[in-house]
Amino acid sequence: MPKVTDEHRTARRSQIVEAARRCVIAQGFHKTTMADVIKESGLSAGAVYSYFKSKEELVAAIADEALGSVDQVFRAILASAEPVTPVNALRTALEYVVTAAEGPEGDVTRVGVQAWAEALHNEAIYATASSKYALLRGYFVDVADRAKADGTIAADADSQQVAQVLFGLIPGFVLQRLILGDVTPAGYTAGLAALIR
Amino acid sequence: MPKVTDEHRTARRSQIVEAARRCVIAQGFHKTTMADVIKESGLSAGAVYSYFKSKEELVAAIADEALGSVDQVFRAILASAEPVTPVNALRTALEYVVTAAEGPEGDVTRVGVQAWAEALHNEAIYATASSKYALLRGYFVDVADRAKADGTIAADADSQQVAQVLFGLIPGFVLQRLILGDVTPAGYTAGLAALIR
Amino acid sequence: MPKVTDEHRTARRSQIVEAARRCVIAQGFHKTTMADVIKESGLSAGAVYSYFKSKEELVAAIADEALGSVDQVFRAILASAEPVTPVNALRTALEYVVTAAEGPEGDVTRVGVQAWAEALHNEAIYATASSKYALLRGYFVDVADRAKADGTIAADADSQQVAQVLFGLIPGFVLQRLILGDVTPAGYTAGLAALIR
Amino acid sequence: MPKVTDEHRTARRSQIVEAARRCVIAQGFHKTTMADVIKESGLSAGAVYSYFKSKEELVAAIADEALGSVDQVFRAILASAEPVTPVNALRTALEYVVTAAEGPEGDVTRVGVQAWAEALHNEAIYATASSKYALLRGYFVDVADRAKADGTIAADADSQQVAQVLFGLIPGFVLQRLILGDVTPAGYTAGLAALIR
DNA sequence: TATGAATGAGGATTCATTCAT
DNA sequence: CATGAATGAATCCTCATTCAT
Incomplete structure (x- = not known):
């Protein structure tokens, strides 16, 4: 189970980062709300927060x-x-x-x-x-x-x-x-x- | 009255812009709140808003x-x-x-x-x-x-x-x-x- | 002086009430601001407030x-x-x-x-x-x-x-x-x- | 989940409208603040705004x-x-x-x-x-x-x-x-x- | 006396984050 | 575990009123 879960986690993470990036490209860091990212990623708020524990962390990931x-x-x-x-x-x-x-x-x-x-x-x-x-x-x-x-x-x-x-x-x-x-x-x-x- | 008033207005405007710039230098556009600018400028909210009708306008002035x-x-x-x-x-x-x-x-x-x-x-x-x-x-x-x-x-x-x-x-x-x-x-x-x- | 002043005062008062009425007809009591009335009347804030000591009083006059x-x-x-x-x-x-x-x-x-x-x-x-x-x-x-x-x-x-x-x-x-x-x-x-x- | 949620949403909406109506009956549209409605409804600001996206919309609902x-x-x-x-x-x-x-x-x-x-x-x-x-x-x-x-x-x-x-x-x-x-x-x-x- | 710049409390709205289900 | 409704502090802005000049 670990491996499948790991791949799954990685894929999910990318899905979020990519969605967030799309938002940031379109609106910038500050106009982009977590709600935007959540909608764009197609995941739930809880899901997104299980990968990034704050907006700051997500923003940092995109910036990185x-x-x-x-x-x-x-x-x-x-x-x-x-x-x-x-x-x-x-x-x-x-x-x-x-x-x-x-x-x-x-x-x-x-x-x-x-x-x-x-x-x-x-x-x-x-x-x-x-x-x-x-x-x-x-x-x-x-x-x-x-x-x-x-x-x-x-x-x-x-x-x-x-x-x-x-x-x-x-x-x-x-x-x-x-x-x-x-x-x-x-x-x-x-x-x-x-x-x- | 015009001249005094004009100088006065210009001075006040500068006072605000400078206060705002200090805030922006310290915290960036987005972390800077109008309350910060108001406090830093020593004026009241109303006074600030009589020179800049929105935060956006003030930000634009600083950026300019x-x-x-x-x-x-x-x-x-x-x-x-x-x-x-x-x-x-x-x-x-x-x-x-x-x-x-x-x-x-x-x-x-x-x-x-x-x-x-x-x-x-x-x-x-x-x-x-x-x-x-x-x-x-x-x-x-x-x-x-x-x-x-x-x-x-x-x-x-x-x-x-x-x-x-x-x-x-x-x-x-x-x-x-x-x-x-x-x-x-x-x-x-x-x-x-x-x-x- | 009293008489002239009195006529003057009455005229001023009417000027204000009429301006205010125009505003109220156009926008209603609540969307009408004292600033609107002041501008429409062509008088100063101080002048308007010397005839009506509050917006409520002015509104009451118009309603009357x-x-x-x-x-x-x-x-x-x-x-x-x-x-x-x-x-x-x-x-x-x-x-x-x-x-x-x-x-x-x-x-x-x-x-x-x-x-x-x-x-x-x-x-x-x-x-x-x-x-x-x-x-x-x-x-x-x-x-x-x-x-x-x-x-x-x-x-x-x-x-x-x-x-x-x-x-x-x-x-x-x-x-x-x-x-x-x-x-x-x-x-x-x-x-x-x-x-x- | 749909049915429960739907009923729930309807109930919540009514809860808000009723609270708002009580406020409006007591104070009129304009003296009623969103804070009043929020307190009277027992919900949070965010909750109220998730049902009505502005005071205007809420007022319209009550008027309707x-x-x-x-x-x-x-x-x-x-x-x-x-x-x-x-x-x-x-x-x-x-x-x-x-x-x-x-x-x-x-x-x-x-x-x-x-x-x-x-x-x-x-x-x-x-x-x-x-x-x-x-x-x-x-x-x-x-x-x-x-x-x-x-x-x-x-x-x-x-x-x-x-x-x-x-x-x-x-x-x-x-x-x-x-x-x-x-x-x-x-x-x-x-x-x-x-x-x- | 007349002015209008200044005040600042008050109001609408947003949004990152949590947690009951 | 996942969900997404709910939270409420934080923020921008307005406007009736005052008062120094």
């Missing part, structure tokens, strides 16, 4: 997912054998962002932006954001190191600083995409390439 | 300010006679951001991040954000044009794309500053400079 | 007027030398009601209906309504007496009861006019005439 | 009931086989009114008068009042037709007009009963009878 989703892909792609220049790394990251944003789950980047705001006043989400972003930015340190190694950038450059910039370009892209709506991975990458040379 | 405050400075500085390279423009912008963030009013960038999230589900704030950010990014188009003119970047570069990148670096800085806490205008600028050559 | 306005006309007309049969008396009364209702002041009968409701929970208005309606109904006792005298109705009829019926027909007319909108003095009177013979 | 309650009885009684003369019909109606008014539920006619006033500025209540009163008055058209048939009134009388008068006598009775307090079905009916002959 949204903030962390990039990670897996990053690891795979940036750790590949291909020549990973800063520009390529950025493009890959942005392309993933757009793919995720246009996926069938709805635009996860909207949840991400919500999470940024939430992190400022919510310990748990702050902690998640800090650690996930530190991790993510770490990949760009690798990228910077490689770039120094192959002479793409100066050997005495500070890889941390370069990583800050490369990583920092991503929120800027996400925000412009959502609020100004006129950026593309290709164009944005071209902009960076133009600056670099 | 937070999103727009950069503008004035930008105009002055970027339009100066000094040689304005992309790197210099960015540094100036970031220095302003940090100055504002560390000002006596409290860290306005926190309000800015709140506003990003809010813009996704609030027409009025979305409109403000769109227009202010389009304007702001416009300054970087000028910067890019100058850079093309003096050979800092390739003459056939797309100024819009370059501006997207330069402008995009700012939210990335703000976010890292708030969530990772380890970025400085100097370091971030150095990172960009290292990438550029 | 609305409940009592019929009286003057009644006295004049019913006390005339003409042959005043029950049917004629009713018609005259209804014609006056319609005239007043269609007057330039707006439909006063709407205020009357408000006053009925208000009288149930407002001592002052209840007192006014009782006395005005007792007075008004009194005229119909006269009418009944005359009718008994000239054989229009049985000599042993109870004039009070007849007056109750004749007077009672008026609210019924007012209400049907406002809510069903299809009654006229002529038709209603014809209905009574048909019943009588 | 008050305006419509006569109907059922009318239908039964006026449609009976007994000889239904205008005078008898009126008496029956008035007796029902008094019975209802003196019932254990409290004086519903007070709610009715409130509803008249409310109908003037509330679409929903206006609609209810119009349709219920049109219906009610319709019964008196039948009465008039019968009276024409058996010669009680002239064959060429306009039944609509006669119905307007007969129906119109009721509000007049209700109002005099509440405000002057000296009418009885018997006396009022006698007054009409005296006029008729």
